[in-house]
Every structure is written in structure tokens, then in C-alpha cells.
Amino acid sequence: MATVSRALNKSGYVKPETLARVMAVASELGYVPNRQARAMVNGSTQTLGILIPDMDNALFMRIVRGINDASYPYGYSLLIMDSRGNPEREGKIFRTMQELRVDGLVLFATPGTALLLDSFEYPLPVVVIDRLLPTCAVPQVSVDHYRGARDAVELLLKECRHPPATLAGPHDVTSSWPRLQGYRDALRAGGLSQADERIEFGEYTYEGGYRGMMRLLNEGTRLLDGVFAANDLSALGALRALRDKGYQCPEDVRIVGFDDIEATRYVYPSLTTIRQPMDEIGRVAVDMLLKLASGDIIVDEEPVLLPGELIRRESC
Amino acid sequence: MATVSRALNKSGYVKPETLARVMAVASELGYVPNRQARAMVNGSTQTLGILIPDMDNALFMRIVRGINDASYPYGYSLLIMDSRGNPEREGKIFRTMQELRVDGLVLFATPGTALLLDSFEYPLPVVVIDRLLPTCAVPQVSVDHYRGARDAVELLLKECRHPPATLAGPHDVTSSWPRLQGYRDALRAGGLSQADERIEFGEYTYEGGYRGMMRLLNEGTRLLDGVFAANDLSALGALRALRDKGYQCPEDVRIVGFDDIEATRYVYPSLTTIRQPMDEIGRVAVDMLLKLASGDIIVDEEPVLLPGELIRRESC
DNA sequence: ATGAAAGCGCTAACAA
DNA sequence: TTGTTAGCGCTTTCAT
Secondary structure: OHHHHHHHHOOOOOOHHHHHHHHHHHHHHOOOOOHHHHHHHHOOOOEEEEEEOOOOOHHHHHHHHHHHHHHHHHOOEEEEEEOOOOHHHHHHHHHHHHHOOOOEEEEEOOOOHHHHHHOOOOOOOEEEEOOOOOOOOOOEEEEOHHHHHHHHHHHHHHHOOOOOEEEEOOOOOOOHHHHHHHHHHHHHHOOOOHHHOOEEEOOOOHHHHHHHHHHHHHHOOOOOOEEEEOOHHHHHHHHHHHHHOOOOOOOOOEEEEEEOOHHHHOOOOOOEEEEOOHHHHHHHHHHHHHHHHOOOOOOOOOOEEEOOEEEOOOOO | OHHHHHHHHOOOOOOHHHHHHHHHHHHHHOOOOOHHHHHHHHOOOOEEEEEEOOOOOHHHHHHHHHHHHHHHHHOOEEEEEEOOOOHHHHHHHHHHHHHOOOOEEEEEOOOOHHHHHHOOOOOOOEEEEOOOOOOOOOOEEEEOHHHHHHHHHHHHHHHOOOOOEEEEOOOOOOOHHHHHHHHHHHHHHOOOOHHHOOEEEOOOOHHHHHHHHHHHHHHOOOOOOEEEEOOHHHHHHHHHHHHHOOOOOOOOOEEEEEEOOHHHHOOOOOOEEEEOOHHHHHHHHHHHHHHHHOOOOOOOOOOEEEOOEEEOOOOO
């Protein structure tokens, strides 16, 4: 048995002809090694877990693809589970991931994730991604939401005559805070005051963006020719609202989004947006996880903020 | 040890107070059972594998979400691996899935998948999904590509004055065959001849659809006011080509797509398309897999073809 | 109602 | 260079 093991893993000494014989018989018998058994002995499943609140979300899955590509060379498999945004389900999945003994876990944070992490002390390497958890001392990676938002709004400031409005994200999603702050600070830096702020909530959804834009348009007390939508979905909804009200984009109102999901290139007008470095987020997350898994202590407790990139298209 | 096992699994007899004590100590110690060990004993990992050629594809992931939702109640975890369309990688992943001892495997077929399956006799339950493998005797589930295409083209026939053209899918992707055949048969059923067929290849991509539409527009020898794009991505590309050439949709040219990916609702004009029953595909696939895993012999070797649904929006 | 023992498939230490 | 043995963490007989 030991010799077979050595032959199959090409570890330790084994006579060339023995090796050949082992290989021959193995393939003849259709032998497929059992990873569970192997994992029990050497303590590593070569599996990374991904806990995601919605695997139908274009941005999320684009990032997961980055994780996939980054981890594949190391021989890791990805165990992906979708909580559908349900905190109870998220807890169960978190548990299951531990039972499965994944070597590391990537968490797309939701409003409930902080509690989950607080109640555990994790022997399991965990990295939080995309939406940060300010209260948690966990390694985190995301785009620089604040900087991206500022860049977006500064572009609007340059292109528009009137103070731009914003369609902000939901209160309970952490990424919407720095994006909103970026909007405010950009206005302030542009010499505008708090009175010039115009904030509607776009809820990070198509519908929310549509309705938020409608409210901005119907208000009509102030002139409006620029909108920063805090994510692309709401930007797309806003675009549609503009059209339904008979406005042209970018001629009448300019729009800048955030994320650079695939659909932004297909709509008309194509969307100017802040691109999240999806592949790099994945790469950095995997790096951190593997470091943690190999016992390294992550020195830097500050979240890693990767720069977004302003992509100019037709909408601004 | 045995008592603890019985307590934790609530199997067999165990005195209530013993059970309570076990639970208390378990939670105090932060005990998390090891699924690998459990799997070794009882032979099931409670894990389903998904082999996908592109996990950034909106349609695919929407179907995977269906699989996720359908399998979650049974307590299954999903192991998703992305081959990035690379046959070699696909083979490796197929192997890895077996080593991981998944209880069943869902395959999104690629041109190379047939060879993969032929060279294995599978003790592993496998279901092929979305794109069918006509030559393989494997259980398969997908939308009724042919019927959907016919419905799409029949709508165009009704709304248009001239014979509609089609932007077909790639030769080596099986789903494009029945879709093309549906186009042809619909034309024939509408009293048109082979001479009325106009086929360009849209390659199932945005770019391909764009270029294909451009070719149709530039040809200009025949009047064109209707196009069946064999998938939504190419339809989106076609939409853009129309706009860039100064045509209006649907006024000048009507377009119908296939799949109903999310973006079709956001573009302008929103896309009339054939909706794939993503959730049902997932549900049926999981059903088949669990039946196979429990040792049932699948009687019906014919692929299961679920009906698509014509969704009318603005483009036709 | 509980405990002792065997064994799932593998690897690693040790001996030969 | 190969074989023997122990043990990874669990479940399942079989005794008690």
C-alpha cells in the first residue's frame, strides 16, 4: 500500500518499473484516489469556500471568476454556496464550510455577516471581500469605494453646469457609505456646500435606480444635469427613467455609475463608470487566504483598498 | 465515542440528559464535526459538482442558482469549477470531481465534453445541461431550443414584411443547431423558400452579433426588417449595430433574442426574447441526479426538453 | 442506554 | 527500495 501511495504521489523512493506497474494497474482498474481520505491524513482539503449572497449578481460572479483563476494554479477547488441574502442560511453555510474543512473562506459580506464573525473565533482563515466590515478585525479586500466615488463625481463636476445629484446605495450595505462620502467630499472640494447636495436612494437595484431618478426628475425645483449612481444597476435604471421622461443622456443629463458590470457596455448610451478591479480583488484575496492557511500572521489589519478605474463611455 | 456520535446525529437511543450533556460540551469546546470522516464511513459527501465553461456567463449562473435553490433543501453543497472553456482543464476538473467523491455532477457541455464522457464509464451520476450531447447516452436537460426558435421566428414573420434573417450560434455549440433548424422550418412553414433564408453567424457573443448585424445591413441587396438572434448576447450586439447605422428598433428592424438574460430588460429597446426556464432546468437536473445517486435507473434516455417562453418587450 | 472495537482509504514513520 | 503499522475522525455492529 505504501509503495502504491508513493508511486501515485511521486513522493519518496520507488523503482521506476514498480512505478510503471502501479500506474498501469491503477488505470486498468479505473482507480480514482479518494481526497477525503487524503485530507484526513494530511490535514488539507485543497478546497476554498466562497460564501456569496447572490450568485446571480454579475459583479460578484465576475469577482469569483477572478478567485477561480487565481486559485486554480495552486490546485484548489472552489466550494461556492449562495445564502440568497438570508442570514439564517448564511450561518448554516458558514457552519457547513467549517464541517467541510475548507482551507480558507472568502466572504462576500452582508449586513448580517459581522455578527456571524463576532460569535466565532476562527481557526479557519477568512477573508472578507467587496463590502467591508468596519467593526471586524478580519482581513479584507475591496475596491477603494471612496476614491472611486470622488473620481466619478469630480468628472461630473467638470462636465456639468449644475451640482450633480447621487443615487446612493442601501443604508445597511457598507460599501454605500464611502461612496456617499466620496460624493459629498467631491462637492465640498468643488466649492459647493451642503445645500447643493441632492441625495436619493437607488438601493443598488435597477428598480431603485429607476424610481430614484424619477424622483429627482419630478422634483424639478433645481436644475439637474448630472447624476452619480452608486452602482451600475441603479445607473441602468436611471438611464431608463431619463428616456421614459424624454430626456437625452448625456445631452440633458450625464450619468456615471460604479462597478463596470458587463451590461454597461451593451446599453445605449454605454455607461461611464468606475471599474472594480475584479481579477485583482480575487488574486489578493487568494493570496491572503493562502498566507493565512500556511500559518502566517497577517500583519496589516487595515483593509486592502485597490484602486478603481474611471472608464469613460457615452453617458458622461 | 459511539454515544457522542449518536447524540450528535440524533440516531439510536441516548438518554435525554446524556444528550444534553454532549451538546453542552460540544458547543463549549467549539466542536465541529468533520464531514470528510463522516463521508468515508457512510459513502456520501452530500456534495454536488458543477462543471461550467464560464462562470461569468449570466445565463449559466442563473441556471446554477436554480440548481443551488433546488438542492439546498436536500442539504447538498455545490462544488463549482470553471474550465474556462479549456478542454484540458475540463478533463482535470472532471477527474477532481471524482476524487472529491461528489454525489453527482452537472455538466454544462462544451464541444469537448462528449469525448470526456465517452472515455469514462461513470459510476458517478452525471447530468448534462443546457447544451445537449446528441451522441452521448447520458441524462440531459435543456430548453426546447428548436421550439423556442420557431416561436421567435414565427413572431417575426407575423410582425415583419420581409423574410427575417438570423444570427446563428457557433457551429461547434450544439444548441445552435436546433435553433437554426427552428428558423429554417418556421420560414418554410410560412411559405418561404430556401432562397429567402439569410443566415449570418453571431457567435453567441456581443461582438459577433454586432459584426453579423453589420454584414446584414451592409449587404443591402434585400430588404430587412426582422432578425432572430440565436442568443441574447448577439441580439444586444445587433441592437447596437442598428443604432450605429442609424436604424431604429423596432420601427426599422425588429429583433428577437434567445435566453432572457438579465440585461435584456435594461437595454433600450428592451429585448423580446425566448426565456429559458432556468429554475426548472435546475430543478429537473437535481431531481435526476438524486434519483441516479439513489441507484434508480433512469428509464428515459431521451433528453428532457423544457418549453421556453416567448417574452414580448420593445424590440419586437 | 452505553461502551468497545472494527474499518472507511489514505499517508507517514519506521523497520527491513 | 519496499513492507508493516499506526492513526486521521467518524459510524456502525456487537456486547454489555
